[in-house]
Amino acid sequence: MTRKRVAVLISGRGSNMSALIDAARDPAYPAEIVGVLSNKAAAPGLAIAANDGIATASLAQSKFPSRDMFEDTMTQIMESWEVDYVCLAGFMRILGEDFVIRWQGRMINIHPSLLPLYKGLHTHERALADGASVHGCTVHFVTPGLDEGPAIVQAKVPVLAGDTPQSLADRVLIEEHRIYPEALKMLAEGRVTF
Numbered sequence: 001m002t003r004k005r006v007a008v009l010i011s012g013r014g015s016n017m018s019a020l021i022d023a024a025r026d027p028a029y030p031a032e033i034v035g036v037l038s039n040k041a042a043a044p045g046l047a048i049a050a051n052d053g054i055a056t057a058s059l060a061q062s063k064f065p066s067r068d069m070f071e072d073t074m075t076q077i078m079e080s081w082e083v084d085y086v087c088l089a090g091f092m093r094i095l096g097e098d099f100v101i102r103w104q105g106r107m108i109n110i111h112p113s114l115l116p117l118y119k120g121l122h123t124h125e126r127a128l129a130d131g132a133s134v135h136g137c138t139v140h141f142v143t144p145g146l147d148e149g150p151a152i153v154q155a156k157v158p159v160l161a162g163d164t165p166q167s168l169a170d171r172v173l174i175e176e177h178r179i180y181p182e183a184l185k186m187l188a189e190g191r192v193t194f
Helices: 015-024 044-051 067-080 097-103 123-129 165-188
Strands: 004-010 031-038 055-058 085-088 107-111 134-141 151-158
Touching: 004 015, 004 044, 004 165, 015 031, 015 044, 015 085, 015 165, 031 044, 031 067, 031 165, 044 055, 067 097, 085 165, 107 165, 123 134, 123 165, 134 165, 151 165
Parallel strands: 004 031, 004 085, 031 055, 085 107
Antiparallel strands: 107 134, 134 151
């Protein structure tokens, strides 16, 4: 079995990145995390990845004259890692259409809601404000429209009486850590395609 080579894009602590790294420690898992790239040099996830012997890179978009040049450099780094797939794990930048199309069908994202509900930010607050009884998370293919790509896996989480955005987020995160490795496995094994 040739394992698929995966880059993870992060902006922060990288808890979903860590879940993917943990899954990939199993030699039978069909993907390996070969690089972690962040748009923030101080992202704690970079140190976690480096401690695991994974290549890391950080790029500040502010250092580039345009978003296209920033994203072209990201692509060059990932191509140097010979990446098959890209996993967005809390990468807090909206990606340009050219970059998304370049990786389309090979780039997935984890989003903290049951898409198509609550695209974008503040999903837990919005679910609570709406009086939702069920919330959750979605792994989906990335397309040029924000959080619009086809879903691969979803997990539901009940909304409990007295939930705060943080308590709800904490329970959703447990499911994120479960379904992201599952979705990547399906993709790497060719059981799901764009």
